Amino acid sequence: MAGLRLDKILSKSGFGSRKDVKKLILGGRVSVNGKAVTDSSFKANPEDIFVDGNKISYREFIYVLMNKPQGVISSTEKGRTKTVIDLLDDDLKSYSPFPVGRLDIDTEGLLLITNDGPLAHNLLAPKKHVDKTYYAKIKGVVTDIDVQKFNEGLDIGEDKPTLPATLKILESGETSEIEVTICEGKFHQVKRMFHAVGKEVVFLKRIKMGNLTLPPDLETGDYIEISIDDIQNAQKED
Numbered sequence: 001m002a003g004l005r006l007d008k009i010l011s012k013s014g015f016g017s018r019k020d021v022k023k024l025i026l027g028g029r030v031s032v033n034g035k036a037v038t039d040s041s042f043k044a045n046p047e048d049i050f051v052d053g054n055k056i057s058y059r060e061f062i063y064v065l066m067n068k069p070q071g072v073i074s075s076t077e078k079g080r081t082k083t084v085i086d087l088l089d090d091d092l093k094s095y096s097p098f099p100v101g102r103l104d105i106d107t108e109g110l111l112l113i114t115n116d117g118p119l120a121h122n123l124l125a126p127k128k129h130v131d132k133t134y135y136a137k138i139k140g141v142v143t144d145i146d147v148q149k150f151n152e153g154l155d156i157g158e159d160k161p162t163l164p165a166t167l168k169i170l171e172s173g174e175t176s177e178i179e180v181t182i183c184e185g186k187f188h189q190v191k192r193m194f195h196a197v198g199k200e201v202v203f204l205k206r207i208k209m210g211n212l213t214l215p216p217d218l219e220t221g222d223y224i225e226i227s228i229d230d231i232q233n234a235q236k237e238d
């Protein structure tokens with residue numbers, strides 16, 4: 001390995017921002033192959049780097065599984081509205097993560113956040129048809145006819161009808177409870193599918209994406225770090 005800048009490696013290994021890392025290096029706490037290095041631009045192999053005598057564990061990518069709360073947006077852009085990135089601790093923020101796809105501001109549930117561009121691309125690529133399952137409360141009585149219509153595909157105003165979706169009725173009544181699995185990711189898709197059968201989504205929560213399941217004990221607004229192995233095999237080709 002030709003080596004990477006010391007400050008870059010350390011800031012990607014949980015030692016804070018580039019500024020924090022610079023201080024650490026200037027403080028003489030970092031050594032490479034047993035020799036103290038005080039130059040932040042020094043190029044090194046992550047395997048050879050020690051901080052306070054402890055070997056660092058370098059990682060390039062982070063994978064965060066969040067239970068997104070309502071009221072925050074799935075964006076990296078700083079604005080007036082709080083983003084899912086704002087909910088992460090500073091160490092994770094230093095990896096420049098972004099959400100894999102979007103959940104609406106009023107949708108809760110499973111959201112993957114990473115800095116692994118190729119992985120995100122794979123999970124979002126339309127032809128990969130990654131399954132996404134949502135739990136929802138619906139205003140109105142959801143019937144077996146709706147189940148059939150979801151399975152046949154619905155006209156939601158796009159060029160083509162939606163691909164078959166699996167609708168499971170958990171409870172049917174004035175407010176119904178359902179689970180729906182879709183394999184596309186069109187804007188407001190679940191809400192628009194229910195709109196197409198004359199019903200309204202009043203609560204929406206994603207509970208599954210590919211082979212990732214929202215842990216039932218993960219509170220809204222909380223998150224856990226997961227590994228790439230937890231995510232792999234989430235995709236299936238056409």
Ligand code: URA
Binds near residue numbers: 105107187190192
């Ligand atoms: N479908 C929606 O309508 N909204 C979401 O946030 C996700 C899927």
